Amino acid sequence: MKTPPGGPKESPDYSAFRRSLSREHAQLMESTCRNCRSFVAASVRPELLDFIENLHLCILRGQFPGKSVPTT
Ligand SMILES: [Zn+2]
Secondary structure, eight states, X not given: OOOOTTOOOOOGGGTTEEEEEOSSOTTOEEEEETTTOOEEXXXXXXXXXXXXXXXXXXXXXXXXXXXXXXXX
C-alpha cells in the first residue's frame, strides 16, 4: 500500500475511480475506473479529472437504475 505524497484524503465519491501518479510525469495524475478497469483520464488538474470521471459511463455500473441491462 502506497500513499501519494501530499495527496489529500480520497473522497468516497471517487471510490469508483483509482487515481495514481504517473511514473514518467510526476505531476500527472491518472484515473482508472475500478469497475470496468479502463483508463479514464490523465491530467495535472484534479478538477479536470473530476469532470472527465463524471463523463465516464461505466458499462459495469448501474448508471440508470430501473433500466435493465440487455443480455446477449
Ligand atoms: Zn468504468
